[in-house]
Amino acid sequence: MGKTIAIAMNTFKEAVRNRILYILLIFALIIMASSGILGELTISARDRIIKDLGIASINFFGVLIAIFVGIGLVYNELDKKTIYTIVTKPIHRRQFLIGKYLGLLLTIYVNMLIMTFFFLAVIHYQNYMDDETMLKALWKPNAAGQYLQPGFFDYAWYYISSVFMSAFKSLATFTLLYNPEITRNILKIVFYGCLELGIITGFAILYSSFSTPTLSAIFTVLTFVIGRLNADIIIFADRMKEKGLLTMGAKIRYNLSWIAAHVTPNLWLFDKRNAVAEDAPLLSIDPYALIYFLFYTGAVLYMAVMIFRRRNFK
Amino acid sequence: MPIPIVQIRDLTKIYIRDVIGTEFGQLKIRLKNRKVAALQSLTLDVEEGQIFGLLGPNGAGKTTAIKILMGLIFPTSGSATLMGKPLGDKSVKSKIGFLPENPYFYDYLKGYEFLSYYGQLYGMSAGERKKKIPELLERVGLSHAADLPLKGYSKGMLQRIGLAQALLNDPRIVFLDEPQSGLDPFGRKEVRDLILSLKEKGATVFFSSHILSDAEMICDRVAILNKGRLINVGALEDILSTRIKTYEIEAADMADELVRDMEAKSNLTLRRKQSVLFSMENQDQAIGMVKKIIDSGGNLVSFIPRRETLEEYFFRKIESKTSDHRTEIDRSSKSSSLNKQEDVNG
Numbered sequence: 001m002g003k004t005i006a007i008a009m010n011t012f013k014e015a016v017r018n019r020i021l022y023i024l025l026i027f028a029l030i031i032m033a034s035s036g037i038l039g040e041l042t043i044s045a046r047d048r049i050i051k052d053l054g055i056a057s058i059n060f061f062g063v064l065i066a067i068f069v070g071i072g073l074v075y076n077e078l079d080k081k082t083i084y085t086i087v088t089k090p091i092h093r094r095q096f097l098i099g100k101y102l103g104l105l106l107t108i109y110v111n112m113l114i115m116t117f118f119f120l121a122v123i124h125y126q127n128y129m130d131d132e133t134m135l136k137a138l139w140k141p142n143a144a145g146q147y148l149q150p151g152f153f154d155y156a157w158y159y160i161s162s163v164f165m166s167a168f169k170s171l172a173t174f175t176l177l178y179n180p181e182i183t184r185n186i187l188k189i190v191f192y193g194c195l196e197l198g199i200i201t202g203f204a205i206l207y208s209s210f211s212t213p214t215l216s217a218i219f220t221v222l223t224f225v226i227g228r229l230n231a232d233i234i235i236f237a238d239r240m241k242e243k244g245l246l247t248m249g250a251k252i253r254y255n256l257s258w259i260a261a262h263v264t265p266n267l268w269l270f271d272k273r274n275a276v277a278e279d280a281p282l283l284s285i286d287p288y289a290l291i292y293f294l295f296y297t298g299a300v301l302y303m304a305v306m307i308f309r310r311r312n313f314k
Numbered sequence: 315m316p317i318p319i320v321q322i323r324d325l326t327k328i329y330i331r332d333v334i335g336t337e338f339g340q341l342k343i344r345l346k347n348r349k350v351a352a353l354q355s356l357t358l359d360v361e362e363g364q365i366f367g368l369l370g371p372n373g374a375g376k377t378t379a380i381k382i383l384m385g386l387i388f389p390t391s392g393s394a395t396l397m398g399k400p401l402g403d404k405s406v407k408s409k410i411g412f413l414p415e416n417p418y419f420y421d422y423l424k425g426y427e428f429l430s431y432y433g434q435l436y437g438m439s440a441g442e443r444k445k446k447i448p449e450l451l452e453r454v455g456l457s458h459a460a461d462l463p464l465k466g467y468s469k470g471m472l473q474r475i476g477l478a479q480a481l482l483n484d485p486r487i488v489f490l491d492e493p494q495s496g497l498d499p500f501g502r503k504e505v506r507d508l509i510l511s512l513k514e515k516g517a518t519v520f521f522s523s524h525i526l527s528d529a530e531m532i533c534d535r536v537a538i539l540n541k542g543r544l545i546n547v548g549a550l551e552d553i554l555s556t557r558i559k560t561y562e563i564e565a566a567d568m569a570d571e572l573v574r575d576m577e578a579k580s581n582l583t584l585r586r587k588q589s590v591l592f593s594m595e596n597q598d599q600a601i602g603m604v605k606k607i608i609d610s611g612g613n614l615v616s617f618i619p620r621r622e623t624l625e626e627y628f629f630r631k632i633e634s635k636t637s638d639h640r641t642e643i644d645r646s647s648k649s650s651s652l653n654k655q656e657d658v659n660g
Contacts, residue, residue, distance in 0.1 A: 006434035010420065017422050080418045085479060088384045089435040090408035312387040314329075 003091050004099040011073060011103020012110075020068045025111055028061035032119050036126050047182070050126060054119040055186070059193045062112050063224055066197055070104045070204040071216040083313055094305040101205045101301060108197055116190045120170035120183050121163075127182055128162040189272045192286075195293040196270035200224055202300035209304045210311070226260050227267035234261045265296050317398040318359035319487055319518050320366075320383065325356040325392035327378050327542075352378040354542045355392065360520055360535070362486075365513050367529040368522040369628065370539035376522035377415060379539070380491050383520075384412050397486065408436065411480030411488040415495060415522075417472060421465035425456055425475055428464060432479045450478040455504070470501045477508060488512060490521035494528055506532055530624040538631060545631050550624070559622045561600035563592045564615040565607045572610055576603055589615050 015021060035053040074097070077083040087093055128134065138150035138158055150158075172178035173187065203223045207216035226233070237257040245251045269289050329350045353375040360366045368376045381387045383394055385402040396406045419428060426447055433443040451457045454474040459467065467475065473493065480488055490509070494502045502525070509519050509532055523529050529536060530550065537547040546553055560581070566589040568576075573590055577583045579599060580592035594600050600617075607614050622630075 003435050003437065006431060010423075010431055014420065014422065081414060082418060082420060084384070084386060084414040085412065085417065085419070085432070085476075086435065087386065088407065088410070088412045089432065090404050090437065091435055092404070310388070313381070314387065 003089075004095045004102065007086075007091075007096055007099025008102035008106060011100050012106045014076075015069050015073065015104060015107040016110075018069050018072075021065060021107070021111070024061050024064050024068065025114065028057050028115050029118050031057045032115070032122050035122060036129075047126075050123060051186070054122065055189055055193070058112060058115045058119060058190060059196070061115065062108055062193060062197045063200055065108050065111055066104070066201045066204050067217050067220050069107060070201055071208045071213045071220065073104060074100055074205060074208040075213045075216070078313065081313075087313070093309045093311075097205060097209065097305055097308050098301060101201060101304075104205070105198060105201050108201060109194060112190060112194055112197070116187070117167075117170050117174070120173050120186065121166040123183055123186075124166035124169040125162055128166060134158065134162075185272070192270040192272050192289060195289060196267050198293055199227075199265050199267070199296050199300065202297045202304070206300050206304040206307075209308045223264055224267065226264040228271075230261050230264060230266040231268045233257050237261060266292070316362065317395075319362040319397055320358075320360035320394070320520060321398075322356055322358050322379070322383075322394045323392055325353055325379065325382060325394055326351065326390050327353040327375075327382060327387065328390045351542050353382070353389075356539075356542075356544050358537050358544065358547050360518065362518050363513065363516055364534040365509060365519045365532050366521070367533035367536040368520065368539065369524065369526060369529055369536050369624075370522075370545075371524060371632065373541070374539040375542040376539055377491055378542075380412075380489055380520075380522055384410075384489060408483060409486040411483065411485035413473075413476045413480045413488075413490045413493055415491040417476040419464050419472065419475065419479075422463060424461050424463050425451065425467075426460040428475065429478060429482065433482055436483045438482070446482060450481060453481075454478045454508070469496050470498065473497060473501065473505070477505070481512075485517060487518040487520060490519065492523060493521055494523060494525050502528060526625040526628055527623075536624070538628060540632050554622050554624060554627055558597065558619040559626075560593050560595055560620045561597065562616070562618040562620055563594070563600060563603060563607070564589050564617075565592075566590075566613040566615055568607060568612040569610055572606060572612065576606075579603070 032054050035050045035057075038049060038053060077086070077100075083096070087096055135158065138154045139147040140150075141147050169178065169180075173180075173183050176187070200220065200223070204216060204220045207219040211219070234257075237254055240250060240254045240257070243250075245254050269286075269292055329352055331348055331350050356375070356379060368379060370376050378387070382389050383396065383401065385407075394401055396403070397409065399406045420431075423431065429447045429450065430443050433447065438446065448457070448460070451460050454477055456471060456474055456478065459471060459475075464472065464475065473496070477490075477493070480490070493505045493509075497505065506528055509521065512519050533550055535547070535549050536553065538545040538553075563576075568590065576590075576592050580594045582591075582593040584591040592603070594603070597619075604614060604617055
């Protein structure tokens with residue numbers, strides 16, 4: 001286990017030096033920061049827009065990190081031949097591959113953590129801005145009982161302290177001790193997103209164990225898209241069957257849909273955004289989703305190991 | 315009789331090269347291909363404690379053989395064992411060191427970090443690494459660069475840190491693929507000295523090289539490969555005849571008549587600014603010439619009996635194999651043209 005962790009930590013060190021990672025992270029933070037502005041454009045449901053956009057950004061950029069950083073990690077080891085001196089050490093090839101997977105997952109999760117922290121801070125900040133009592137408190141009466149316009153420094157203090165307080169509240173939310181209404185369920189939704197990314201990262205490692213980065217990226221994106229549409233594809237296939245498979249074309253379409261839906265993971269299982277939208281009570285951990293994640297990731301990594309163990313490193 | 319530390323039997327590796335087709339990593343679309351034998355029926359043994367040189371020109375199959383032994387590629391047929399155990403055995407891996415050709419390492423790691431990471435892969439504890447790494451850095455002359463990232467290392471420094479990672483576990487056998495490739499004379503000497511020091515400590519060194527003069531200096535046994543086939547294997551003294559091949563005579567202040575006489579009898583004459591160098595094969599003739607030089611008042615600068623070098627042996631063998639091959643082709647083409655003529659006539 002120690003050797004696998006050593007490989008994982010080295011993978012993490014390698015991944016955090018990747019510029020793409022920072023570009024993606026900055027983009028994600030910009031989108032989340034601007035979610036408040038986008039929310040203002042709507043007549044109602046501003047909070048929902050902010051939450052939906054934030055959670056979608058965390059998931060979407062997590063997937064992008066898994067694809068753009070992940071698929072290069074195994075390929076680079078082969079391309080630069082650093083793998084020669086690794087797999088000749090007293091380790092199994094599976095330890096190398098699982099180490100790479102864990103290192104990549106750690107990179108993604110650290111980024112998810114940063115994005116979630118920022119997202120929660122944005123929500124809390126927005127909440128501060130909505131609360132006018134603090135802003136009103138800046139107007140102080142003089143001896144004559146007239147309220148004086150606050151100065152530049154009063155406003156500066158107000159905004160800066162709001163930012164710091166938002167960051168502090170965001171941090172407190174992570175401890176699970178502080179759980180206000182406005183950020184309810186967000187951590188659990190992100191947790192399910194992490195499970196989803198665990199599966200996607202497994203696929204990225206599987207594809208990069210036998211193909212080039214470009215093809216691996218295409219395959220991973222396809223898996224993600226089909227996985228997200230999984231439930232719809234099943235409905236589509238069922239409806240086709242109900243109508244009757246009269247032509248050869250219909251039979252082919254049905255079989256292809258059935259295979260696509262059953263071979264790819266059902267990622268819909270990890271999308272719990274509706275719980276936020278509906279302000280549902282605190283989600284409990286879905287054991288089915290957890291077992292599904294463990295089983296699917298295990299199966300995908302097992303396949304990757306099987307391919308990798310017979311691979312010639314030319 | 316002890317089991318050889320390396321035992322190779324009929325090892326063959328055939329690559330399939332695309333003539334028409336494309337590859338996406340392991341995904342291959344092949345419309346037309348041809349088989350290329352990188353290694354053909356290689357059989358050899360290496361005894362423990364030896365320095366064994368695997369020699370041959372580029373494309374001879376040296377790296378392929380080492381990669382198979384290291385478990386990086388799988389043989390098409392044949393077998394091999396290390397320390398009596400099959401290739402890839404984890405207990406064996408912990409007793410071997412390996413330096414690939416033109417090594418590339420994680421350039422974002424510092425020298426110490428890099429060795430520490432590799433130490434973890436050997437299962438070394440933090441305490442062991444703390445003790446071993448400075449020693450090794452000192453041994454390969456990189457103590458000053460321990461805190462420098464590898465991307466700032468020169469080629470020679472990378473080769474040395476590569477050697478250090480191969481020696482982290484005090485290996486019983488070290489595999490070095492072209493360890494002197496790209497090094498200057500100082501670097502080459504350092505590698506030679508390091509290999510000799512490993513032997514002194516009882517380790518076996520299995521290395522590939524095309525720098526024959528260096529191999530000749532340090533190897534106990536060598537195997538010569540060409541185009542994937544083993545040409546010869548054995549101890550250097552068995553391979554290289556102890557028989558003197560030529561005698562080199564260098565003399566100065568000689569009469570013109572004597573120089574002309576010697577020139578006619580020698581295989582090779584080199585006129586230098588102040589002396590003339592003659593080379594001849596016959597021992598009696600050479601001794602007679604030396605007497606003549608001294609008797610005529612000439613100045614004998616040197617008289618060196620020379621045996622065949624590994625390089626000369628290597629060229630002789632490779633050329634003879636090539637000419638044998640050509641003769642075979644000529645014969646087969648002649649016979650096929652004769653057959654065609656017979657067909658036409660008959």
